[in-house]
Amino acid sequence: MNPFDFTTVIDRSNTGSWKYEAFAPDVLPVWVADMDFRSPPCILEALHRAVDHGIFGYSTARKELTTLILERLATRHHWQVKAEDLVFLPGLVTALNLATRLLPEGAEVLIPTPAYPPFLTCAPHQHKTAIHVPMSCDGKSWTLDFDALQAAVTPKTALLILCNPHNPTGRSFTQVELLKIAHFVEKNNLLLVSDEIHCDIMLSPSATHHSIAAICPEIAARTITLLSPSKTFNLAGIGCAFAVIENADLRKRFTPPNDDLVPHVSQPGYVAMEAAYRHGEPWRQALIKQLRDNCRMVEETVKACPSLSMIPPEATYLAWIDCRALGLDDPAAHMLQHKLAVGSGKYFGADGFIRINFACPPVTLKEALNRLTASIK
Ligand SMILES: Cc1ncc(COP(=O)(O)O)c(C=O)c1O
Numbered sequence: 001m002n003p004f005d006f007t008t009v010i011d012r013s014n015t016g017s018w019k020y021e022a023f024a025p026d027v028l029p030v031w032v033a034d035m036d037f038r039s040p041p042c043i044l045e046a047l048h049r050a051v052d053h054g055i056f057g058y059s060t061a062r063k064e065l066t067t068l069i070l071e072r073l074a075t076r077h078h079w080q081v082k083a084e085d086l087v088f089l090p091g092l093v094t095a096l097n098l099a100t101r102l103l104p105e106g107a108e109v110l111i112p113t114p115a116y117p118p119f120l121t122c123a124p125h126q127h128k129t130a131i132h133v134p135m136s137c138d139g140k141s142w143t144l145d146f147d148a149l150q151a152a153v154t155p156k157t158a159l160l161i162l163c164n165p166h167n168p169t170g171r172s173f174t175q176v177e178l179l180k181i182a183h184f185v186e187k188n189n190l191l192l193v194s195d196e197i198h199c200d201i202m203l204s205p206s207a208t209h210h211s212i213a214a215i216c217p218e219i220a221a222r223t224i225t226l227l228s229p230s231k232t233f234n235l236a237g238i239g240c241a242f243a244v245i246e247n248a249d250l251r252k253r254f255t256p257p258n259d260d261l262v263p264h265v266s267q268p269g270y271v272a273m274e275a276a277y278r279h280g281e282p283w284r285q286a287l288i289k290q291l292r293d294n295c296r297m298v299e300e301t302v303k304a305c306p307s308l309s310m311i312p313p314e315a316t317y318l319a320w321i322d323c324r325a326l327g328l329d330d331p332a333a334h335m336l337q338h339k340l341a342v343g344s345g346k347y348f349g350a351d352g353f354i355r356i357n358f359a360c361p362p363v364t365l366k367e368a369l370n371r372l373t374a375s376i377k
Contacts, residue, residue, distance in 0.1 A: 004283050006037050006290040007361050022341070029341040030368045033167070033318060035234040035359035037290075039272070040283035043233060046275035047268055059267040061088050065274045069242065072277055077199075079214035085246050087255050088265050090239040092197055092226045093118045098262070099193045099224050100126040100159065102253045107158035112144050113349035114320065116167045116195070120349055131157070132349050135169070141311060142169040143177060149184060159191045160184070165198040165209065168320040168348055168355045170313020172207040175215055182216035185223075191250075192223045197241075200232040200284060203292055204314035213246065221247040224254060229276040231316075232284055234359075240269030291317050294358040294365050301369040307376060317359035318343075324352035326376055338375035340368060 012020050019029045038044070050056075066083045073079045089095050100109060100122045109123040113132045123130035133152050136145040149160075162181060165172040173181070185192045192212070199209040213220040228241035245251035256262050265273075295312060298319045302308045307325040323331040323345075332344030332354050345353030356372075358365055 002286050002290060004040070004286045006287065007363070009361050009364055010036060010038060012036065023336070027336065027339050027341050028364070028368050028371060030357045030360070030365075031341045031343045031355070033231060033316075033357055033359075034236045035317065035357075036361060036364060037234060037287070037359065039234045040276070040280050042279035042283070043235070043272050043275040046271050050268055050271045056267045058264050059270050060264070061086070061270060062274070065270060065277075068274060068277050073211075073214075073244070077209075077211040077214050079211050079244075081244055081246060084248075085244050085251070087243040087245060087251060088270075089241045089243060090263050090265050090269065091230075092195060092228055092241045093122075094262055095224070095226050095241065095243050096122040096161065096193065096195070097125055098254055098256065099161075099191070100128055103128055103158045103191070106156055108154060108156045110149060110152055110157060110160045110190075111349075112149070112162070114168050114345065114353065115161075115349055116163055117347040119161050119163065119195075120347075122161075128158075129156070134349075137169075137311070139311075142166065142171045143173075144181065146180060146184060150188075153188050157188060157190060159193065161193045161195065162212065163195045163198075164212065165196070165202070165313075165315030167198060167316055168318050168343070168353075169311070170203075170316045170318060170320060172202060172204065172209060172314040175210055178210055178212045178215055182212060182219045185219050190222070192219060193226065194223055195226045197226060197228050197231050198316045199227070200229075201288070201291065201317060202315045203288065203295055204312075207314040209315070213244065222250070224250070229273050229280070232287070233272070233276040233280055235269075235272050235276065238266065238269050238272050240265050240273040291359060294360075294362065295319065297362065297365055297369060298356060298358050301373060305373060305376060317357060319356045319358055321354050321356060322352065323354055323376075328352075335372065335375045338371050340371040340375060342372075 019032045108129045111119045112135045133148050194212045213223040225244040230236045302310045310321045328334050343355030
């Protein structure tokens with residue numbers, strides 16, 4: 001028995017949910033990465049207390065929150081950083097843009113694909129060039145293609161954006177892979193952004209999350225690590241995140257001056273982050289159990305459809321499904337006609353794939369998988 005409720009279907013209609021409002025009410029949305037589960041009771045209670053207090057002025061991280069994060073990084077990531085290394089932000093997409101913004105004019109940014117769509121758009125938003133480098137897949141696992149990465153390097157290459165654990169493939173890179181990435185970054189004198197937002201959603205018992213800056217101190221000085229409780233504790237709409245940047249000069253250049261570019265983290269954002277990290281662990285463990293069950297449901301459905309295939313994710317609540325054998329131009333558009341909204345591979349730099357978010361009650365997932373199967377019959 002799961003001590004927390006991950007089975008009740010909560011009606012999100014008319015709540016301003018982007019996931020649900022983006023499509024007609026009869027469409028089942030499993031596209032964007034937020035969960036259909038309520039956040040943990042400990043967070044809801046903390047937010048209730050903040051509402052009762054009633055003042056939502058400009059906020060800053062309490063010392064207690066900073067200490068909590070430093071302890072968390074030390075115990076879970078084996079990473080000793082200082083309070084001043086943390087830069088609090090309302091979101092990590094903002095951080096991707098801040099990182100790209102500080103590159104010289106004409107700079108090129110390497111992005112292994114498939115990639116979380118804002119990885120692909122942050123460079124053009126900041127008038128830099130995105131270089132897509134396809135990952136390799138042997139049918140059992142996705143990994144970075146180091147030959148292709150090296151071949152893509154030019155004198156203008158300035159940044160590699162890494163996602164670990166990887167959205168959308170669900171890969172959790174091993175220590176050996178991370179050491180290779182560190183070597184590549186060092187050898188080519190690049191800046192590294194390591195987006196680790198999914199690091200607390202490890203599904204595979206044999207996978208362990210490693211923060212690259214923690215295991216490769218030699219590249220910590222050129223690394224911006226991005227973290228947030230928002231995926232794990234379903235806080236995307238509250239907006240709370242932080243970067244870890246050990247290099248003081250890099251941190252100074254990354255951090256917008258005078259609070260005149262990026263809004264403060266909201267007061268509820270800080271409250272939710274602190275409650276999540278202080279009290280959320282039992283709920284997180286229960287969540288993982290549910291997500292493993294849900295993932296198995298997706299795997300079984302995909303196995304039963306000869307024209308679909310997937311490699312089970314080691315982390316995240318996202319299934320990356322290869323639909324190329326269907327021979328459809330746009331599988332996601334086709335599934336939408338069958339009232340199922342999935343993430344379209346074309347936005348991830350990978351036509352022919354779809355992404356399914358399986359962080360929802362099992363009955364919702366079952367319905368989504370039925371629609372998926374019906375759409376390709
Ligand atoms: C890898 C990755 N980075 C960042 C984000 C979004 O971060 P935020 O909502 O803090 O901007 C997501 C959301 O799905 C993600 O998967």
